[in-house]
Amino acid sequence: xxxxxxxxxxxxxxxxxxxxxxxxxxxxxxxxxxxxxxxxxxxxxxxxxxxxxxxxxxxxxxxxxxxxxxxxxxxxxxxxxxxxxxxxxxxxxxxxxxxxxxxxxxxxxxxxxxxxxxxxxxxxxxxxxxxxxxxxxxxxxxxxxxxxxxxxxxxxxxxxxxxxxxxxxxxxxxxxxxxxxxxxxxxx
Amino acid sequence: xxxxxxxxxxxxxxxxxxxxxxxxxxxxxxxxxxxxxxxxxxxxxxxxxxxxxxxxxxxxxxxxxxxxxxxxxxxxxxxxxxxxxxxxxxxxxxxxxxxxxxxxxxxxx
Numbered sequence: 475x476x477x478x479x480x481x482x483x484x485x486x487x488x489x490x491x492x493x494x495x496x497x498x499x500x501x502x503x504x505x506x507x508x509x510x511x512x513x514x515x516x517x518x519x520x521x522x523x524x525x526x527x528x529x530x531x532x533x534x535x536x537x538x539x540x541x542x543x544x545x546x547x548x549x550x551x552x553x554x555x556x557x558x559x560x561x562x563x564x565x566x567x568x569x570x571x572x573x574x575x576x577x578x579x580x581x582x583x584x585x586x587x588x589x590x591x592x593x594x595x596x597x598x599x600x601x602x603x604x605x606x607x608x609x610x611x612x613x614x615x616x617x618x619x620x621x622x623x624x625x626x627x628x629x630x631x632x633x634x635x636x637x638x639x640x641x642x643x644x645x646x647x648x649x650x651x652x653x654x655x656x657x658x659x660x661x662x
Numbered sequence: 663x664x665x666x667x668x669x670x671x672x673x674x675x676x677x678x679x680x681x682x683x684x685x686x687x688x689x690x691x692x693x694x695x696x697x698x699x700x701x702x703x704x705x706x707x708x709x710x711x712x713x714x715x716x717x718x719x720x721x722x723x724x725x726x727x728x729x730x731x732x733x734x735x736x737x738x739x740x741x742x743x744x745x746x747x748x749x750x751x752x753x754x755x756x757x758x759x760x761x762x763x764x765x766x767x768x769x770x771x
Contacts, residue, residue, distance in 0.1 A: 543724035
């Protein structure tokens with residue numbers, strides 16, 4: 475079998491923040507009634523995380539649950555375990571009206587870390603990143619300049635960003651420009 | 663700049679996150695309807711100066727369709743509400759009446 479590689483092979487950039495591509499990440503889209511027992515069992519069973527509230531992400535390392543919409547979760551699992559986790563989830567879902575699909579290879583993931591991470595994000599997305607409005611565990615689906623993107627804040631104040639793999643190069647270049655040395659605004 | 667509250671994900675979404683979906687509460691006329699009804703369904707649209715009910719989609723967000731009641735003259739937003747209704751709910755009508763007494767839009771007032 476061919477060896478899977480991530481979109482940008484772990485490319486990284488150091489500016490006013492550090493921008494790095496996170497490499498391979500298993501992702502499963504789960505749609506269904508988020509209040510139904512089979513869906514909760516499938517989601518929590520695959521990740522060991524609790525169900526996230528509205529616009530929240532419960533993520534530890536490579537496993538977690540992200541709230542995408544009132545009927546959709548993004549399930550993060552280690553890339554090597556996607557097939558096994560998906561099979562277990564499909565079993566747990568049983569006859570429930572739901573859908574679980576492996577979307578790992580359709581996506582790319584970045585990390586933005588450093589003192590100015592909020593600023594770099596605020597340059598690209600129409601979201602209020604003020605410390606009182608967006609904190610650790612908060613999750614948003616929005617856009618990054620001209621393409622769709624989703625992101626959440628981690629406990630250490632860094633951001634993780636998910637975008638479509640087809641636009642990974644565009645998003646990386648966006649982040650590099652937004653993180654150019656000397657481009658700090660100092661607004662937060 | 664228009665900011666609409668998405669009733670599904672609770673975000674005050676910037677206009678650039680949204681996609682306009684045209685007029686709200688259209689009644690569909692399909693096979694078996696008269697030519698006039700089909701013509702009205704396809705082509706006849708309100709174009710008010712004032713209170714207007716519209717469909718919007720939180721395209722770069724949760725992806726859900728919702729409704730918005732706003733004023734085309736001042737861009738004032740009276741409220742947003744979910745898509746699974748065939749007319750504006752009472753609290754939206756009250757909110758519009760508070761700002762635009764005597765308003766009417768198609769069969770709603």
